[in-house]
Amino acid sequence: MTTRLERRAWRRRQFTLPLAALAIALAVGGVTTATGAHAPGAGPLSGGNVSMEAGVGMRSLAVGQTFCYGLVVLRNTSRRHATLSRVQVHGGQGLRVGVPQVMGPRRSETIGTADACPGGTRPLRGYVVPPGSGVGNDLGVEVLLPITVVRHGKSRIEGVSVMYTSGRRTYRVDDITNVVACTYACEARPGGR
Numbered sequence: 001m002t003t004r005l006e007r008r009a010w011r012r013r014q015f016t017l018p019l020a021a022l023a024i025a026l027a028v029g030g031v032t033t034a035t036g037a038h039a040p041g042a043g044p045l046s047g048g049n050v051s052m053e054a055g056v057g058m059r060s061l062a063v064g065q066t067f068c069y070g071l072v073v074l075r076n077t078s079r080r081h082a083t084l085s086r087v088q089v090h091g092g093q094g095l096r097v098g099v100p101q102v103m104g105p106r107r108s109e110t111i112g113t114a115d116a117c118p119g120g121t122r123p124l125r126g127y128v129v130p131p132g133s134g135v136g137n138d139l140g141v142e143v144l145l146p147i148t149v150v151r152h153g154k155s156r157i158e159g160v161s162v163m164y165t166s167g168r169r170t171y172r173v174d175d176i177t178n179v180v181a182c183t184y185a186c187e188a189r190p191g192g193r
Contacts, residue, residue: 043171044078045129045164047140056113057180057187061149066098068117072143072160072175073110075134082129082166087143094155095181098146100124105133105141117144129164147179154182 058067076082087100101121103111111118121144134140143162149155157179161172180186 043082043164043169043173044076044080044131044166045074045082045162045171045173046077047072047074047134047173047175056178057182058113059182059187060185061181061183063149063152063183066116066146066148067181068111068114068144068146069157069179070103070111070113070117070142070144071177072145072162072173073134073140074129074143074162074173075140076129076131077135079131080166081131082164082171084124084127084129084141084143084162084164085170086163087124087145088161088163088172089145089157090159090161092155092157092179094149094151094153095157095179096148096150097157098148101144101146102127103142103144105130105138107139107142110139110142111144117146124162147181149181149183152183154180154184154186156180 056069056071061067074082074084084102087097089097100123101117102124103118103121124143127141129141132138143160145160147157158176160175160177162175163170163172165171
């Protein structure tokens with residue numbers, strides 16, 4: 001015959017293992033969610049072109065020639081700061097992307113594409129996008145990519161993702177733009193093949 005104390009101890013052991021397993025599962029899930037990349041639009045930044053293709057075409061470039069692409073513009077309509085960390089380029093065989101730069105929200109214009117990135121830019125890594133960027137007359141933060149042609153022919157970047165943190169979470173903004181660069185007089189029309 002078991003005593004009352006033995007029955008209580010047995011009940012505690014009976015629930016301890018399942019509760020411990022549940023606690024571990026929740027802790028692991030929380031860590032994964034807090035530090036993993038989140039879907040576009042989940043964080044405070046917006047501005048990536050996700051609904052239609054846009055972009056630029058650069059034709060008759062020489063191998064080794066560099067140009068600047070800057071149609072990725074970020075807006076922060078939230079009350080939270082966002083710290084930019086890196087850029088991931090989708091596609092781009094035949095092109096080398098240099099160190100990403102930014103122009104702040106109080107710039108006078110968006111450059112889009114130019115022969116060279118302008119002076120007065122700042123490195124993307126560590127740049128803090130303040131709340132209110134891209135609101136009202138503010139143009140937002142423009143991401144600039146110095147791109148160098150490294151092979152003959154036609155090359156294409158099919159999208160750009162900007163990774164950033166806000167609080168303890170990591171997010172990304174995706175842009176499906178096309179950057180087409182040719183070393184001959186090709187049809188460098190974005191979206192075209």
